[in-house]
Amino acid sequence: MSIHRLIRPRFFPHIWCPGCGHGIILNGLLHAVDEMGLEQNKLCMVSGIGCSSRISGYVDFHSMHTLHGRALAFATGLKLARPEVQVFVPMGDGDATAIGGNHFIHACRRNIDLVAIVMNNRIYGMTGGQFSPESGQGTMATTAPYGNIDPTFDVVKLAMGAGATFVARTTAFHVKEIVSIIKKATMHKGFSVVEILSQCPTYFGRKNKYGGPVEMLKWYRDNTAPIGSPKLKDNPGLIERGIFVDREMPEYCEEYDKLIARVRSRS
Amino acid sequence: MGESMFVQGNEACARGALYANLRFFAGYPITPSTEIAESLAELLPTVGGKFVQMEDEISSMCAICGASLAGLKVMTATSGPGFSLKQEAIGYAVMAEIPCVIVDAQRGGPSTGLPTEVSQGDVMQARWGAHGDHSIIALTASSVQDVFEITVEAFNMAETLRTPVVLLLDAEICHMRERLTIPDPGELHVVERLYTEVKPGVAYHPYLPREDGRLPISNFGDGHRFNVTGLHHDIWGFPTQNPDSIEYLNRHLYDKIENRTNSLARWKEYYLDDADIVLISYGSAARSALQHVFDRRLRGERLGLLELQTIWPFPADLVRKKTAHARRVIVAEMNMGQLCSQVKTAVEHPERVFLANRIDGRLITPENIARCIRLIDGRGF
Structure with a gap:
């Protein structure tokens, strides 16, 4: 198939555990990119650190596997330097909302044209199952042996509050939705946040008796x-999926180009 | 000769960077480096470049790495606390071999310390701030004109060796105003990035150095798609745990700089030919050291000054040679002897090496140095 x-076959087999949701997200992303027919040499992926971040090695894009939490900061420099490239920024939940929380909210505020994908499996998997800001109160983790008392961030509300101009949520179960949402996020001009709820059977599932x-x-x-x-009407307690925000706002790189044109026309 | 102006060291740094074709700067406000960001916020758009004020020091360092991989010459500027925060990403730039320049306008530390007062306390942090074995280049300057020229050198070294270069300035040099004459285009050599000659579609090894150790690059967005990582990697940029690949990369990162110690050495020297007391200094302290040499020469005493502009890799051969006939070697610096300890390891007679320092946030004066030398000579304070 096309x-x-x-992908870079040389990088496989991937490091993800059997049953991990991240491979489904990779699959969805590849189909989205394929269906959009984007020029491959213009595709970039910038990731941070963690299970999710290994995704950048598997795609045959220009790929930058950076530092824990810092992917959006690297991506901001890359995009500003070369606005014509399409930059995907997959991150884990701890990566995006704990150590990278500051970069996350400011990228939302700046409205720079990046596609941030939060692969939220509610746990630090690479280090062996510690709780993250997405784990939830009452969950079990190696660093919450008596139950987690930390409240959660809602990634969608966080992104909306910080000013992201495209915000969506789906899950690893809803593969076709992953494809359609990533396509819409990519076509959107501005900062897009796509939260994809993913499953970690190895740590989150086992610790919390969620099954396989x-x-x-x-x-x-x-x-x-x-x-x-x-x-949803009948069960208002369910987690909402879909596109929460899709609005037009001045995009940062375009505004910068206007600024340069204005300054240069003066001199 | 080009235009002359009366400017701060910080503005000279900004203008030197533009002379070297800087096109992207990311930063965060911090004293005493802020005027570099302010100057570039004004000047970069006039040449089509971009200045971005990021949310913090960390993201500034990360953003310049991203922009560098897209093909631009990049810089950030900070001071002590910010320099600490940037170390993680400086280590990344070392590992991923990303050309970039980091200005550290040194102020008093540790911690928040003395935001508006001078120090030279970051000499060792410049060398060892990032974790793990690596080597790094750090340069200094003692006048506004020198700041301009050494900034151009910093870019040249960063581009030649694909490595971060630290410009270790200090609060006095950054805020001092002097005449700056901008050299004409072409007057100073400017090194441009070395690109691969491998054609698109043909296998390109992004991390396979040429025989001379240089690493031809391809920009993100151009014809070669490759992986960049802070993990140990092979010549493809793929993560590896192969012991041979790990050792090869560690040696390459270390040797590409340390093996060039002599050619990377930049220095100035005054009256060294017959000096029996050699002062070694750098940055703003070197101005006081030079004044003291002038004062003593007027009295017929044989003092000389070796001003180091390259601090790292430490030019041990140069220091040994220039101090071979000295009865005393006095290292004048504004810290507890960070460079002095290096000088002691370089010379044949470390017992002849003494520290003349000042660590109270004030510029060391010629009188401070004179008194230290009197004491060392057993003539009282």
Whole structure:
């Protein structure tokens, strides 16, 4: 299939555990990119550190595997230096909202044309199962052996509050939704945040007795509902999926080009 | 000769960077480096370049790495606390071999210390601030004109060796105003980035150095797609745990700079031919050291000054040679002897090396140095 042109076979097999949701997200991303027919030499991926961040090695894009939490800062420099490239910034939940929280909110505020993908599996997997800002109160983790008392960030609300101009959420169960949302996020001019709820059967699932990957995926099927759906109306406690924000605002690189043109026309 | 102006060291740094074709600067306000950011916020757009004020020191360093990989010459500027915050990404630039220049306008430390007062306390942090074995280049300057020229050198070294270069300035030099004459285009050599000659579609090894150790690059967005990582990697840029690949990369990162110690050495010397007391200094302290040499020469005493502009890699051969006939070697610096300790390891008679320092946030004066030498000579304070 044509998505094979978008991967680096030399990098495989990937490091993700059997049953991990991250491979589904990679698959969705590749199909989205393939269907949009983007020029491969203009595709860049900048990731941070963690299980999720290894994704940048597997794609045959210009790829930068950077520092924990800092992917958006590297991507901001890259995009400003070369606005014509398309930059995807996949991050883990700890990566994006804990150590990278400051970069995350400021990238939202700046409205720079990047596609941030938060691969939220509610746990630090690479280091062996510590709680993250997405784990939730009452969950178990190696650093919450008596139950987690930390409240969570809602990634969607955080992004909306910080000014992101495209904000969406889906899950690893909803593969076709991943493809369509990533396509819309990519076509959007401005900062896009796509939260994808992913499953970590190895740590989060096992610690919290969520069962294996199949049970975890079914949980996402049963406990989420599209925005405005009858299912959600009947069960308002479900997690909302879909596009929460999609609005036009001046994009940072375009504004910068205007600034340069204004300054140069004076001299 | 070009235009002359009366400017701060910080503005000379900004103008030197533009002379070297800087096109991207990311920074965060911090005293005493802020005027570099202010100057570049004004000047960069006039040449089509970009200045961005980031959310913090860390992201500034990361952003210049990203922009450098897209093909621009890049710089950031900071001071002590910010220099500490940038170390993680400086280490990344070392590992991923990303050309960039980091200005550290030294102020008193540790911690927040003395935001508006001078120090030279970051000599060792410039060398060892990032974790793990590596080498790094750090340069200094003692006048506004020298700041301009050494800034151009910093870019040349960064581009030649694909490495971060630290411009270790200090609060006095950064804020002092002197005449600056901008050299004409072409008057100073400017090194441009070395690009691969491998054609698109043909296998390109982004981390396979040429025989001379240089690493031809390809820009993000151009014809070669490759992986960049802070992990140990092979010649493809792929992460590896192969012991041979790890050792090869560690040696390459270290040797590409340390093996060039002599050619990277930049210095100035005054009256060294017959000097029996050799002062070694750098940055603003070197101005006081030179004044003291002038004062003593007027009395017929044989003092000389070796002003080091390259601090790292430490030019040990140069220091040994220039001090071979000295009865005393006096290192004048504004810290507890960070460079002095290096001088002691370089010379044949470390017992002849003494520190003349000042660490109270004030510029060391010629009188301070004179008194130290009197004491060392057993003639009282």
